[in-house]
Each structure stands twice: as structure tokens, then as C-alpha cells.
Amino acid sequence: MTHARRFTVIDNDRPSVAMARTGDATQPNHAGRTHDHSYSAHETICFEGDSAKSIYEIHSGSVMLYKLLPDGRRQVVEMLGTGDLFGFTADGTHDCSAETLVPSVIRTLDAGRTAESGAMQAEFNRCLIRQMEQMHEHAMLLGRKSAFERVSSYLMKLVPERGGAKCVGPREGADDWEVVLSMTRQEIADFLGLTIETVSRVLSEMKRRGLIRITKQDRIHIRRVCDICKQTGYH
Amino acid sequence: MTHARRFTVIDNDRPSVAMARTGDATQPNHAGRTHDHSYSAHETICFEGDSAKSIYEIHSGSVMLYKLLPDGRRQVVEMLGTGDLFGFTADGTHDCSAETLVPSVIRTLDAGRTAESGAMQAEFNRCLIRQMEQMHEHAMLLGRKSAFERVSSYLMKLVPERGGAKCVGPREGADDWEVVLSMTRQEIADFLGLTIETVSRVLSEMKRRGLIRITKQDRIHIRRVCDICKQTGYH
DNA sequence: CGAGCTGTTGAGGCTTCTCAAAGAAAGTGG
DNA sequence: CCACTTTCTTTGAGAAGCCTCAACAGCTCG
Numbered sequence: 419m420t421h422a423r424r425f426t427v428i429d430n431d432r433p434s435v436a437m438a439r440t441g442d443a444t445q446p447n448h449a450g451r452t453h454d455h456s457y458s459a460h461e462t463i464c465f466e467g468d469s470a471k472s473i474y475e476i477h478s479g480s481v482m483l484y485k486l487l488p489d490g491r492r493q494v495v496e497m498l499g500t501g502d503l504f505g506f507t508a509d510g511t512h513d514c515s516a517e518t519l520v521p522s523v524i525r526t527l528d529a530g531r532t533a534e535s536g537a538m539q540a541e542f543n544r545c546l547i548r549q550m551e552q553m554h555e556h557a558m559l560l561g562r563k564s565a566f567e568r569v570s571s572y573l574m575k576l577v578p579e580r581g582g583a584k585c586v587g588p589r590e591g592a593d594d595w596e597v598v599l600s601m602t603r604q605e606i607a608d609f610l611g612l613t614i615e616t617v618s619r620v621l622s623e624m625k626r627r628g629l630i631r632i633t634k635q636d637r638i639h640i641r642r643v644c645d646i647c648k649q650t651g652y653h
Numbered sequence: 654m655t656h657a658r659r660f661t662v663i664d665n666d667r668p669s670v671a672m673a674r675t676g677d678a679t680q681p682n683h684a685g686r687t688h689d690h691s692y693s694a695h696e697t698i699c700f701e702g703d704s705a706k707s708i709y710e711i712h713s714g715s716v717m718l719y720k721l722l723p724d725g726r727r728q729v730v731e732m733l734g735t736g737d738l739f740g741f742t743a744d745g746t747h748d749c750s751a752e753t754l755v756p757s758v759i760r761t762l763d764a765g766r767t768a769e770s771g772a773m774q775a776e777f778n779r780c781l782i783r784q785m786e787q788m789h790e791h792a793m794l795l796g797r798k799s800a801f802e803r804v805s806s807y808l809m810k811l812v813p814e815r816g817g818a819k820c821v822g823p824r825e826g827a828d829d830w831e832v833v834l835s836m837t838r839q840e841i842a843d844f845l846g847l848t849i850e851t852v853s854r855v856l857s858e859m860k861r862r863g864l865i866r867i868t869k870q871d872r873i874h875i876r877r878v879c880d881i882c883k884q885t886g887y888h
Numbered sequence: 889c890g891a892g893c894t895g896t897t898g899a900g901g902c903t904t905c906t907c908a909a910a911g912a913a914a915g916t917g918g
Numbered sequence: 919c920c921a922c923t924t925t926c927t928t929t930g931a932g933a934a935g936c937c938t939c940a941a942c943a944g945c946t947c948g
Binding site: 483485487488489491492493495496506507508509511513514536539540542543544546547548549550551553554555556557558560561562563583584608610611651652653 | 718720722723724726727728730731741742743744746748749771774775777778779781782783784785786788789790791792793795796797798818819843845846886887888
């Protein structure tokens with residue numbers, strides 16, 4: 419068996435914080451039934467298995483979606499950012515839990531209403547397609563990449579406009595970059611299908627090789643972006 | 654390592670089995686711009702990187718989508734069946750290759766046209782949401798399950814109405830079932846993020862434990878479905 | 889300043905992979 | 919219909935990678 423720290427649903431259970439939140443501007447915007455809701459970092463928006471009454475739009479901030487196995491193994495299946503939608507369901511219940519990574523404003527769209535609007539359908543469609551392509555890429559990472567490649571791929575996701583097909587190539591002069599991690603090591607591990615120790619070891623090894631400097635725990639300075647990119651498995 | 658080979662596309666406008674499937678958002682309007690093509694087993698429908706001119710609908714049969722790394726590592730990211738759609742793209746090129754697993758009839762929908770129809774958008778979204786939920790589940794499998802759990806999960810996918818949330822439970826009397834594999838060991842391995850040897854070893858181990866009998870290479874008799882289900886990680 | 893987290897490092901073990909070879913099954917041509 | 923080739927599958931032995939367990943270090947906050 420693989421995998422490490424086990425989560426229990428209890429660990430993540432702090433809905434009261436979210437509920438107690440105040441100052442939510444209720445904006446009648448789209449089809450009439452939307453609310454904006456502010457969350458601080460690491461708050462749960464919805465739980466796997468909850469009956470789904472809404473679709474959520476990330477107005478600002480970022481969110482991770484994850485699933486749990488009964489024994490507590492966790493897999494973070496998606497990382498989403500501003501403009502992304504989540505909470506779609508085929509059968510009326512959410513298949514994932516959703517948790518903020520940073521302070522975020524989440525717009526709640528009434529699920530029944532939204533289906534009526536054609537423009538919104540098209541927007542849903544665009545968003546789902548983009549997310550689906552990311553899932554395909556993530557499946558490749560989880561199924562076929564080494565720990566080193568996984569962490570490298572993760573870092574590259576955090577460097578804007580670099581990596582992948584539409585990479586703009588190294589900047590003139592210095593090709594360094596500082597990424598800010600909004601996830602803990604545990605969350606990164608659960609995203610990459612690794613253990614926390616392995617993530618830590620890979621980062622230490624990168625440090626040893628002079629590829630990165632860890633300035634603060636959540637700040638990683640990449641000496642040359644291209645060097646990390648070459649470790650992602652795509653070169 | 655890759656099995657990608659191009660075959661000649663045979664034109665064949667055979668009347669459709671799947672047509673009765675649902676209310677036909679797919680059938681009438683854009684009749685000017687759809688074609689049905691017949692493929693035999695293990696033919697490639699489109700390649701990763703191809704410019705995407707169409708969306709495909711599986712009229713009958715089944716299809717796998719896969720991605721390759723430059724060094725030849727392959728990940729099968731989705732398995733699709735009758736009624737499923739694929740070939741959606743965010744940037745104009747296919748992010749996956751698609752290959753039939755069994756003889757299949759594939760309907761080609763002109764990508765430009767389809768965007769106009771609201772009914773079709775809704776159908777696309779339904780399909781994407783279902784596929785997205787499957788991707789989430791697959792990410793869990795790839796990131797967190799052991800080889801034994803992966804193969805068990807795979808077998809359960811092939812037993813109708815069993816496993817997952819909407820499992821109907823064991824039948825009265827015998828709880829056995831024979832599944833027909835439409836994938837080779839290599840394809841199964843690439844789907845499950847394992848090697849062909851590991852898949853083979855797990856199946857042999859299941860045989861040794863009396864959980865299954867392999868009647869032909871592509872036919873597996875499950876002695877008691879519940880026993881396999883208990884090995885999927887969900888119990 | 890100590891408690892409580894989060895992250896790092898080490899030693900050892902287990903699962904899965906790699907490499908190699910042999911055994912079935914399926915396709916081919918005489 | 920049978921030898922032959924090719925492809926697919928199974929099995930074994932050994933290695934590698936990642937995980938588990940355990941202890942320690944560093945940061946944060948009262």
C-alpha cells in the first residue's frame with residue numbers, strides 16, 4: 419500500500435467558521451439567485467456527499483477539490499483559481515469536498531436557475547473543457563511520473579506563462595522566479611499522490627542541486643525556470 | 654511503447670443503434686454536418702496534438718483516450734462508451750489521442766456548428782460533468798490506491814450496476830459474474846498507472862486466492878462480486 | 889519561553905518496476 | 919491443416935523508488 423497521513427472527516431470539519439462569516443454582499447446578478455461569500459484560507463466550502471444545491475464560482479482566491487477513502491487516504495483532484503467554476507454534479511450530490519487555499523470570495527449560483535441561460539451554459543462548457551484538459555494532464559502526472567517529475571510539474575504550474583505547450587520561453591537575462599506556495603506540504607503531497615516526506619525530500623534534493631532556494635517555508639526561489647521545466651517529463 | 658497506427662477510415666452510414674438512446678438533441682438540426690464512421694477494434698480516431706475540427710460521439714462501441722510523454726510512457730486517461738462525447742478542446746488541438754477498443758461507430762459533429770445549439774450545449778455539459786466525476790475517481794485510483802485495489806476497481810467498472818454509490822448489492826443466490834476485457838494487459842496497465850507485469854501478477858494472485866478464474870485471456874469469471882468489491886479501497 | 893504545528897531528515901522495509909526468459913495465443917503462408 | 923512467426927501474457931530474480939516509522943528542527947503564538 420502506498421500513502422501516508424490519514425485524514426478523518428472530523429479533521430476538516432469546521433463549517434461553523436464559514437457559516438458565521440458576515441458581510442456577504444448578496445448580489446442579484448446573473449439569473450437572480452447569486453450570493454457572494456467570503457472565506458478565509460483553509461475553510462471548507464462543501465463536503466463530498468453533500469446534496470448539491472448550488473454551483474460555485476471563484477470570484478477571487480483559489481480552491482482545492484479532494485476526495486477521501488474510508489481509511490482516510492486523501493487525493494486532491496483539482497486546484498482551481500479565479501474564474502473557475504465547481505460543484506457540478508450528475509446525481510445531485512457533490513463528488514468532492516472543496517476547501518479554500520487562500521482567502522477567497524465564492525459566488526454561489528442557484529443550480530436550478532442557471533440551467534436556463536444559454537450564455538451560462540456556454541460558459542459552463544468552456545470551464546468544464548478547460549478543467550477536463552487539466553484532469554487529463556493530472557492523470558498523466560499521477561499515473562506515470564516520478565516523484566521528482568511530479569514536484570517539478572507542480573512548481574511549473576505556479577510559474578505564469580511557462581511550461582506546457584504555450585510556454586513563452588526564458589526571459590531575457592535572468593530566468594529566475596519566486597513561487598508562493600498556498601498549500602501545505604501535506605496538501606501538495608495529497609495533490610501529487612505522494613507522502614509529505616517524499617515532497618520534502620525532493621525539495622531538499624532540488625535545494626542541494628542548486629535548482630531552488632527555499633526562502634521561507636512557503637516561498638521557493640527557482641534559480642532557472644528552464645532547469646525545473648526540464649525535469650517535468652516533457653523534455 | 655505506443656500502439657498508435659493510422660488506419661483508413663471506412664465510410665459507413667449504417668443506421669444507428671444508439672439513436673433511440675435519448676431524446677435526440679444530437680440527431681436532427683445539424684444533419685448537414687455529421688458523419689458516421691465505422692472503426693474496427695484498436696483503430697486510432699485522432700491524435701494528441703491534431704488540430705480539432707470535430708467533436709465525436711460514440712454511437713456504439715467504446716474508446717480510450719490517452720496521452721504520451723516524449724520518452725514513450727503512456728497514460729490512458731479515460732475509457733468511454735456508447736453515448737459519450739469526446740474531442741472537446743479549449744485551444745483548438747486535441748489534448749489526447751483516441752483509439753477504439755472494440756468495433757465502434759463514431760459520429761463526427763462539426764465543432765463550429767454545434768456551439769450554436771442550446772440543447773446541444775446542455776447535452777455536452779451533462780456529458781462533461783459525468784466524465785469529470787469519473788476523472789476525479791480515477792485520480793483517486795492513480796494517486797492513492799495499491800495495485801490490488803486498482804485492478805479490483807477496474808474489474809468492478811466492468812460489472813454493471815455494482816460498486817460505487819449506486820450499487821444494487823449481490824444478486825439472490827450466486828453472486829458471480831463474467832467480465833469481458835476489451836483491453837489488452839498493456840492497455841489496462843496504462844490505464845491503471847501500473848506495468849503490464851504488475852497487472853498480470855495481481856490477476857494471478859486473485860486466481861490463486863480463488864477470487865477469479867481466467868477462462869480465456871480476455872474473459873474473467875468473478876466468483877463473488879462482493880469479494881472483489883471489498884478490495885477496491887471503498888470498504 | 890514553552891506548547892503545538894509544520895516541515896526535515898534518517899533508517900529500514902515493502903511495493904512496484906526492470907530486465908530476462910519462457911509459455912500461450914493468434915496470425916501467416918505453404 | 920500444420921509449421922512458423924509474431925504478439926501477448928505469465929513468471930522469476932533482483933533493483934529501485936517511495937513509504938513507514940521515528941526523531942529532530944524551525945516557526946508561530948499565547
